[in-house]
Amino acid sequence: MDAHTGSERSKSDDTTSESGSTRGAEPESALETARRQLDGAADHLDLDPNVVERLRHPTKVQEVTVPIKRDDGTVEVFTGYRAQHDSVRGPYKGGLRYHPDVTRDECVGLGMWMTWKCAVMDLPFGGAKGGIAVDPKQLSDGEKERLTRRFTNEIRGVIGPTRDIPAPDMGTDAQTMAWLMDAYSMQEAETIPGVVTGKPPIVGGSEGREEAPGRSVAIVTRAVCEYYGMPLDETTVAIQGYGSVGANAAHQLDEWDASVVAISDVNGAMYDPDGIDVASVPSHDEEPEAVTRYADTVITNDELLELDADVLIPAAIGNVIDAENADAVEAPIVVEGANGPVTSRGDEILADRDVAVIPDILANAGGVTVSYFEWLQDINRRSWSLERVNEELEVEMLEAWRAIRDTFEERDVTWREATYIVALSRIVAAHESRGLWP
Numbered sequence: 001m002d003a004h005t006g007s008e009r010s011k012s013d014d015t016t017s018e019s020g021s022t023r024g025a026e027p028e029s030a031l032e033t034a035r036r037q038l039d040g041a042a043d044h045l046d047l048d049p050n051v052v053e054r055l056r057h058p059t060k061v062q063e064v065t066v067p068i069k070r071d072d073g074t075v076e077v078f079t080g081y082r083a084q085h086d087s088v089r090g091p092y093k094g095g096l097r098y099h100p101d102v103t104r105d106e107c108v109g110l111g112m113w114m115t116w117k118c119a120v121m122d123l124p125f126g127g128a129k130g131g132i133a134v135d136p137k138q139l140s141d142g143e144k145e146r147l148t149r150r151f152t153n154e155i156r157g158v159i160g161p162t163r164d165i166p167a168p169d170m171g172t173d174a175q176t177m178a179w180l181m182d183a184y185s186m187q188e189a190e191t192i193p194g195v196v197t198g199k200p201p202i203v204g205g206s207e208g209r210e211e212a213p214g215r216s217v218a219i220v221t222r223a224v225c226e227y228y229g230m231p232l233d234e235t236t237v238a239i240q241g242y243g244s245v246g247a248n249a250a251h252q253l254d255e256w257d258a259s260v261v262a263i264s265d266v267n268g269a270m271y272d273p274d275g276i277d278v279a280s281v282p283s284h285d286e287e288p289e290a291v292t293r294y295a296d297t298v299i300t301n302d303e304l305l306e307l308d309a310d311v312l313i314p315a316a317i318g319n320v321i322d323a324e325n326a327d328a329v330e331a332p333i334v335v336e337g338a339n340g341p342v343t344s345r346g347d348e349i350l351a352d353r354d355v356a357v358i359p360d361i362l363a364n365a366g367g368v369t370v371s372y373f374e375w376l377q378d379i380n381r382r383s384w385s386l387e388r389v390n391e392e393l394e395v396e397m398l399e400a401w402r403a404i405r406d407t408f409e410e411r412d413v414t415w416r417e418a419t420y421i422v423a424l425s426r427i428v429a430a431h432e433s434r435g436l437w438p
């Protein structure tokens with residue numbers, strides 16, 4: 001394989017802080033990264049610059065105030081956002097994030113990524129992202145429910161099953177989506193499951209939705225290993241993050257006989273060069289932040305990123321591979337499980353070193369793909385079996401992978417550029433076909 005030369009190890013700061021944007025001396029917002037990636041991909045294509053300029057900006061950003069009564073009777077006021085980036089290919093689609101670092105710009109940048117992600121997967125959706133600047137760990141369940149219901153009401157005018165369909169993201173889950181669906185439905189005086197995806201199956205959610213982003217990370221990892229002639233049963237994998245994406249990717253890869261040598265959570269990483277029995281480590285849902293409690297050998301999250309594994313999967317937070325530590329990444333293949341785990345500068349360094357970086361907008365796109373299946377099930381009032389969901393997910397992932405692989409082979413570009421070229425070509429063609437109104 002052509003990936004990877006040797007590297008000097010450089011020590012970097014601890015990355016286990018939950019902040020996705022302040023690591024080291026290279027703070028970069030998701031919006032800056034997203035715009036830089038757009039410009040980089042546009043340079044490879046003969047695109048109408050007017051359309052590219054439109055894509056640098058969101059269509060609309062809704063900023064709302066969300067007051068809630070805390071359990072102690074006091075009122076606290078939070079700020080929420082819904083950034084709608086582009087809808088040329090269909091209704092806006094993307095997650096809602098509850099995290100202290102949520103900002104308007106972060107939502108716009110993450111919304112742009114959703115536009116590309118849906119286009120990569122050829123789904124009939126545009127891109128959006130939203131959230132509330134709040135630490136959900138500081139709220140009781142009742143407070144989270146009141147927050148979600150009030151937020152839903154504040155953004156009610158801009159969402160809807162044919163307008164903009166939210167989904168889970170960092171800090172939100174199926175229960176959050178069920179409250180959103182209920183709040184929206186109560187106001188509309190009818191049950192409207194298609195307003196949101198990632199709900200529990202009992203209220204119109206899809207089987208397999210929760211596991212889908214991790215599953216797609218595993219499918220893409222298997223495809224890229226095959227491409228580089230690496231049999232999975234001889235491949236070692238280090239995974240940062242043991243939440244929904246990391247744990248499901250770990251379980252699937254383990255089932256396919258890859259050797260998962262490291263997994264981690266916010267407290268640190270479990271490391272075993274002979275392979276971890278991941279089935280015996282409880283997921284975050286079963287026992288939150290328990291990875292290091294089950295470990296014989298504990299290393300830091302920074303050390304995990306620099307392990308001599310065949311594949312590195314950063315599946316926790318953004319901006320963990322940057323100018324400071326990209327030189328120290330030993331793995332020849334990086335598969336992005338989290339959204340935006342590699343900064344622009346980190347990406348340049350990895351590209352110079354011929355590390356194959358498979359981007360987030362392909363790797364974790366199983367989430368929004370099964371969201372699409374869920375939306376179809378809701379519209380048709382007919383649920384699919386888990387087998388059907390997983391089969392169709394596999395088909396969609398491999399189809400997207402093949403389009404990107406062909407572009408990668410035809411042009412002298414990185415995997416990320418190839419992925420953006422596929423996405424952007426579709427979006428720009430749709431814009432050119434529809435034209436500018438009025």
Ligand code: GLU
Pocket residue numbers: 093094095096117165166167168169170197339364365367368369371
């Ligand atoms: N939040 C997820 C993502 O970043 C899923 C979005 C969706 O299903 O709409 O892809």
